[in-house]
Amino acid sequence: MLRPRLIPCLLVHNGGLVKTVNFGAPKYVGDPINAVRIYNEKEVDELVVLDIDATVNSAEPDYQMISHLASECRMPLCYGGGVRTVAQIEKIISLGVEKVAVSSAAVENPTLIAEAAARVGRQSVVVVIDVKKTGLLRRYEVVTHNGTRKTGFNPVEFAERMAELGAGEIVVNSVDRDGEMKGYDLELVEQIRQAVHLPLTVLGGAGSLGDAKELFNRYGVVGAAAGSLFVFKGKYRAVLINYPNRAEKEGVFSK
Secondary structure: OOOOEEEEEEEEEOOEEEEEEOOEEEEEEEOHHHHHHHHHHOOOOOEEEEEOOOOOOOOOOOHHHHHHHHHHOOOOEEEEOOOOOHHHHHHHHHOOOOEEEEOHHHHHOOHHHHHHHHHHOHHHEEEEEEEEEEOOOOEEEEEEOOOOEEOOOOHHHHHHHHHHHOOOEEEEEEOOOOOOOOOOOHHHHHHHHHHOOOOEEEEOOOOOHHHHHHHHHHHOOOEEEEOHHHOEEOOOOEEOOOOOOHHHHHHHHOO
16 A cells, blocks of 8 residues: 655765765765664665666666665665666566666666566566756756756656556656755646656655655655755754654654
8 A cells, every 4th residue: 555655865976875966066974784774773664775876887786785785674675776677677676676766778768667567567667757957948857867968858748658668656856956955846746746646756855854744745645755854964964864753754744
């Protein structure tokens, strides 16, 4: 049964855990495995880990790291980064990962989504749509390779296409809001939610649990994902892996 989820999103760069702003200026915030262990103790709903080096370096997923993460992780785990083939997806699933996220490869080879859904089940296939406002008219556009490559695709139309092909979940990620902690791009979320009825996770911009609560109040059963919110604390952004306790979570989920 689907339910609202609060989801930490961890970015891996050069083997370390980092946090970015608008997909740039990565700041080292710790060791990914240590972060997973802390989140285990805090009983998080789900965890997303994205290797932001693999695709831009045309590298294979780091299977050793993925195996270590999966063996430590006590909650559902979604991994993304460098995934380009069904064989890679199958291997990652075999290591104990519940969901595999595909981003640039879904743009370059959309049939990968259909093939992967047929092989591992659509519930394990997640499409991450990185979105940025571009051009003089500042229209939403799908971008890839850490926001450096424009695709010309409208995110709503792209989300619809991914749903048709068999994606089990859509993650909509705002490049413009990434790391700014000023709230989710609800206009973008509204457009995607109206177009597709798959499980939806929203990433980019969360600055407080209030932002997540607003998302749940508006859209019900969605995933509220965040990076900075769950690795920084206070106005000076001191590094502190954190997550709400059960009572705090119930307050976020309640109307």
